[in-house]
Amino acid sequence: MWKNVSIRSVFVALIVLLAPAVLSGQSKRPNIIFILSDDHTSQAISAYGNRYVQTPNIDRIAREGVLFNHAMVTNSICGPSRATLLTGKYSHKNGYPLNEKQFDNTQRTFPGILQQNGYQTAWIGKMHLGTLPRGFDYFNILPGQGKYYNPDFIATPNDTVRMNGYVTNLITDLSVSWLNSRDTTRPFMLIVGEKATHREWLPDIPDLGVYDSIHFPLPATFDDNYPGRLAAAHQDMTVAKTMRLKEDLKVHLNYGKNAYGEYSRFTPEQYAPFYQYYENKVSREFDSLHLSGEALSAWKYQRYVKDYLATARSLDRNIGRLLRYLDSTGLAENTVLIYGSDQGFYMGEHGWFDKRFIYEQSLHTPFVMRYPGVITPGSVTNGFMLNIDWAPTLLDIAGVKTPADMQGTSFMPLVNGKGDTSTWRKEMYYHYYEYPEPHHVSPHFGIRTQRYKLVRFYGPADYWELYDLQKDPQELKNIYGEKSQARNIADLKKRLKALIVQYDDKEALQLFGEGK
Known part of the structure; x- marks a missing residue:
């Protein structure tokens, strides 16, 4: 019965039979939503232990997914952190070590790679990289830092539109609108770039004075x-x-x-x-x-803390709107949802606000992630995860190979129970550059291990610091000059130099042997 049927006919028939299965497999590739806030610190989140305010929607993502206790950034400043998200590279490799420069958007980024592999990609809200996005099917971004009230948005190179309302609400409105109009035959990746909680901390009108009845204790x-x-x-x-x-x-x-x-x-x-x-x-x-x-x-x-937290309240409320949207549309079960900040922030620790230093409050960033069916709800990880790992992880989730020039590694073995985590990093490398403006923080690089932190300041402050985080978690005592630490310092310097070489930071390598 088959002798009059051509091989070509059989091949076409198989294609027809298999096509639905192939398309079904593609449609099951997870969607990704990455909500990236600005200067929102772990200390301001109830899931991370704040007893004075509640962030129920961020907490929900943690409760239904995983909370990272040691998510850290490689350069604690806004624009460079976003450049690292896009490229999976340290600042010295992606060319964006300082704010208010122009990011080279011709270089390879993870959204562009996802786009080439069938994902529909979008960035809505704050980007703050001095250039327009590339590698996105859609964008609608704030110019520069953006405004809290009645902000401008850029949707095309020649199309800047002022929108009436509060920026956090508007970003959610635009995100939901795009989700409703997207191509439903393709998986999507959406970055929601929040302006909150950047200085000068303008709360939404319903949140004015919401914490006035609370007296927040001064940090120790x-x-x-x-x-x-x-x-x-x-x-x-x-x-x-x-x-x-x-x-x-x-x-x-x-x-x-x-x-x-x-x-x-x-x-x-x-x-x-x-x-x-x-x-x-x-x-x-x-x-x-x-x-x-x-x-x-x-x-x-x-006044500072109350305005900051009131501004963050709208942020959490709008995360709730996105959660409810995913629930109501049935997208929740096949959408990876991430909430993180571009870095940490000081809530009065050491008398400070802002970020920049390698010290713990600005080095760490909040990071929670929900991945239904893959991440066990209520998980917590203490693994050292860096923002260079974000891009490789999102590519891994999408089933796309990470380019060799990305310097991070997918952190999925830390959260999915698969793979060998015994070889996962036990130390991290950091390098901050911006000086003197706006806050006169000396440039520095350093290593953070599970117990110690060794830092080399250069420029106006030419010296080393060492902290024992087990004995001195608040980083008040620089023990670099103590004779008892000589062997420890030699070991840490060896490990620091190895990281500098591994990540090919030529400037740090040149400076490494100098200093007091």
């Missing part, structure tokens, strides 16, 4: 005077001296005809509650107290 190190730590002593990022009463804390801020900054964008409906809260309540309170010295610093800390 708030009055740190930095003995033996030259770079820490010469920074310009303290709540007491650097934080501005007017621009940062909104004390007698100009809301009138010549309003400061983005307050000139306010509609009457936005202006009225802001004026009522910051002028009639906060500013009047400040005037009545006649503060100075330590009392003034403590008051500034309270």
